[in-house]
Amino acid sequence: MENIKLTQYSHGAGCGCKISPAVLDEILNKQAHQQEFKQLLVGNHSNDDAAVYDMGNGTATISTTDFFMPIVDDPEDFGGIASVNAISDVYAMGGSPLMAIAILGWPVNKIPSYVAAKVLDGSRRACAEAGIPLAGGHSIDSPEPIFGLAVTGTVDIRNLKKNDTAQEGDYLFLTKKLGIGIITTAQKKGIVQEAHLAEARQSMLTLNRIGEKLGTFPYVHALTDVTGFGLLGHLTEMCEGSRLSAEINFEEIPRFDFLDEYVAQKSMPGGTQRNWDSYGSKISEISDYQRSILADPQTSGGLLLAVSEDKVEEFHQKMLANGFDLQPFGRMVPRRAKIVEVS
Structure with a gap:
């Protein structure tokens, strides 16, 4: 295979391609009134994941x-x-x-079709790891490479998790x-160390399968995944939907320990500033460095969850048993002038 770098064919990367929260709100708020469906438990009335x-x-x-333009060069x-x-x-719900169908846009006159076949190979592998078939899809000729999935799933309604149901005092x-x-x-820009990129790649390729188990924990009051709007954007959605604010400790937030050198080289995606302009x-007032981390668009990011304050130790032990050593980085508090206060 010739050395084709997919990221050079797109103006954006991964979930950084998302329309900014402010613009998206404008688009959705201007929709005509939609018919109500009693069976629709989660829809456009909230900013949830599905x-x-x-x-x-x-x-x-x-x-x-969910679909986007290349976040890495390797097609698989x-x-x-x-x-x-x-x-x-x-x-995240x-x-x-249960199953997935593919969404493929491909610049057929710029990138050979066998590269697109490799993209599908990578998708099939991920779907197989999740235990589901890649059952079909649709493709178009597009100016930039685009790929993603439409996914169907199921949930016991008693275990359904939403992003707007956090409670005061939750950790x-x-x-x-x-x-x-930052890393992608x-x-x-051609300045990343391969070991750092490999760690980021592995994180993005790791399924958030633990969400299925979190659905069975009644003391997990709210759940969402952190993607293109950054941690602050998705936490703001959780706070506003729950009519609460949040206090977070920047030093306790999990982040790659090699980011400083890239921030110093101004290796921040354009989505960071678009996110910050939106929310x-x-x-609360934060430093430029904190903003570069907290508004950084995540692709295939982790799950953000709010856990009852009296069940934190039980939650910690159960998560340890599932391979996660998680520490709280903040709490939900009564509504304040600022939606999120960072210390």
């Missing part, structure tokens, strides 16, 4: 889609990361994925480290 439809027998169907890794990222939306946890946007931008007024 739609959820009550099947009438105690279970619900989860439906979601691109297909795998895009697939893990899309499947994550089902896990506490559900189990906040995150299952993956921050900094994906460093790759695109920065809702956040």
Whole structure:
């Protein structure tokens, strides 16, 4: 295979391609009034990860889609990361994925078709790891390479998790480290160390399968995944939906320990500033360095969860048993002038 660098064919990368929160709000708020469906448990009325439809027998169907332009150069890794990222939306609802169909846009006159086949190979591998088939899909000729999935899942309604149901006093946890946007931008600029890129790649390729188990923990009050809007964006959605604020300790937030050198070289994606422009007024005063981490767009990021304050130790032990040594980095507090206060 010739040395084709997929990231050089796209103007954005991964979930950094997302339309900014402010623009997205404008688009959705200007929609005509939609018909109400009693069976639709989660839809456009909230900023959640997937739609959820009550099947009438105690279970619900989860439906979601996610796609983006290349976040890495290797086509199989691109297909795998895009697939893990899309499947994550089902896990973020506490559900189990059932099947996926592919969404492929390909510049057929610029990049050979066998490279697109490698993207699909990576997707099939990720789907197989999740225990689901890649059952079909749709493709178009597009100016830039695009790939993702539409995923269908299921959940016992008793285990359904949403992002707007946090409670006062809940402790906040995150299952993956921050900094994906910084590292992948460093790759695109040609300054990344291979070991650092490998660690970020492995994080993006790791399924958020633990979300299925978190759905069975009644003391996990709210759950979402952290993607293109950065930690602050998705935490703001959780706070606003729950009518609360959050206090977070920057030093306790999990992040890659090699980010400083890339931040010093201004290796930040454009999505960071777009994110901050959208919700920065809702956040307490923070340093430029903190902003570069907390507003950094994540691709296939971790799960953000709010856990009852009286169950933190039980939660910690159960997570240890599942291979996660998680420490709280903040708490949900009564509504304040700033949605998120960073110390």
